[in-house]
Amino acid sequence: MTQEVRAVIARAEGAPVETVTIAVPDPGPGEVVVDVRACGVCHTDLHYRQGGISDDFPFLLGHEAAGVVESVGEGVTDVAPGDFVVLNWRAVCGRCRSCLRGRPWYCFSTHNATQKMRLPDGTELTPALGIGAFAEKTLVAAGQCTKVDPDASPAAAGLLGCGVMAGIGAAVNTGQVGRGDSVAVIGCGGVGAAAVAGSSLAGAAKIIAVDIDDRKLATARKLGATHTVNAKEVDPVEAIREMTGGFGADVVIEAVGRPETYRQAFYARDLAGTVVLVGVATPEMTLELPLLDVFGRGGSLKSSWYGDCLPSRDFPMLIDLYRQGRLDLDAFVTETIALDEVEKAFERMRDGDVLRSVVVF
Structure with a gap:
């Protein structure tokens, strides 16, 4: 059954972001719905808002995220409901010429969820980097979920999803x-x-x-x-x-x-x-x-x-180093904010006041 959740979108080039209600469908084959716990505010989100990535507005922003798997679609076996996961934007295919040569971190055919999240009027949303995690829940491809130690701080762990891993x-x-x-x-x-x-x-x-x-x-x-x-x-x-x-x-x-x-x-x-x-x-x-x-x-x-990373290999390893006190991921979290403070976070980012503002749900 489709769920309605709060989310942050960029409706038009250069316009301030908006907090709205969106519709998240049940996961289809190979898809997962994630209950988002935290999502970092990255420069790439600002580039989307400014039209610097593409013109496929409206965008559902946010991609440096961690959360808990809520439900999975047909054929999903690598993660299950209740798993704590970090989201990634390079779900490797396992079949392209790079993957078959044993270099999946260069996968040339990464994929996202097939279904679209939408505004209440039916308008399709383009999720930032195929994730769209400035939302209470989001729909992603199962390969975009990497299971990690659930004792890690979601605010810190989510940053591996983009900038810190890069x-x-x-x-x-x-x-x-x-x-x-x-x-x-x-x-x-x-x-x-x-x-x-x-x-x-x-x-x-x-x-x-x-x-x-x-x-x-x-x-x-x-x-x-x-x-x-x-x-x-x-x-x-x-x-x-x-x-x-x-x-x-x-x-x-x-x-x-x-x-x-x-x-x-x-x-x-x-x-x-x-x-x-x-x-x-x-x-x-x-x-x-x-x-x-x-x-x-x-x-x-x-x-x-993306730091030539392989999420399934690198995310758990870096979370283990974090849990051992050998990698200070918490140092990257300058502040935690509410969902409706993303626009203010963009202003602080432009002023150089933060390494990362992190939306915490």
């Missing part, structure tokens, strides 16, 4: 940071701060956090940065080189998504070093680099998709 994965999975490596992270918002934490988990000897906001640099210190650079005060490339014996860092993670900061990352790495782009650019941005420098500096230039 940052940790950029360091551990994509950048393959190893023991004794030097790492520089350019941009220390939620994703960059998570890249700092991931580098620390991987055993990096030197972790240089770069930002223009001293508040974010202070947070990076708490999460494992050994050095900080305020890019408003000094040239970050020269600072990183000075801190690494004049060579540059083994791995540089760009978590801003701008041509200027990517160039900084490119020239701040050591010869044969690695650049990881995890910051999300906008369509009009272009990059120009001397091809001879690309060749002559060697190494790897990589893009990190």
Whole structure:
């Protein structure tokens, strides 16, 4: 039976979000209804609201979420009612050319729920990243649910659903940071701060956090940065080189998504070093680099998709580290808010006042 729940939608480009009633259908084959317990306010939600992702309005916002499985559809066996789960937006298919080659974290055919959630007048909603979790309940594909330790805080656990996983994965999975490596992270918002934490988990000897906001640099210190650079005060490339014996860092993670900061990352790495782009650019941005420098500096230039994560592998592992006190996910939760405070959270995000506001139900 269809349920009516409260949810936050973006009805039109640039318009303030609205808290409305939506209809959530019973799960069909391969689908799950999740009772959402917490959902982080991510920059991607703001991009949806501003029309920067697509024009498929109205959007049901929210995607960094954790909750409890309420009901499952036909054929669902990996999760059951009562399971505590973190939602993900890359439900792997197991059949595409990447999955069949043993690289499911690159799955080229990820999927979402088939049915649509709707407004009371029947208007179909487009769920953000196929999730739509600024809602008391949401409908997702079963593969978007990863069962984790139920004793974890929903507010902290849900952040693995996007930004924190993207940052940790950029360091551990994509950048393959190893023991004794030097790492520089350019941009220390939620994703960059998570890249700092991931580098620390991987055993990096030197972790240089770069930002223009001293508040974010202070947070990076708490999460494992050994050095900080305020890019408003000094040239970050020269600072990183000075801190690494004049060579540059083994791995540089760009978590801003701008041509200027990517160039900084490119020239701040050591010869044969690695650049990881995890910051999300906008369509009009272009990059120009001397091809001879690309060749002559060697190494790897990589893009990190969702931290190249495999949710079934990575989410439980990171929750275990959190429960052991080795990964401070709580540090990413700046504030908890009510569902009708999402628009205010967007304002605080733009002002740089938070790592994450988290809606708690």
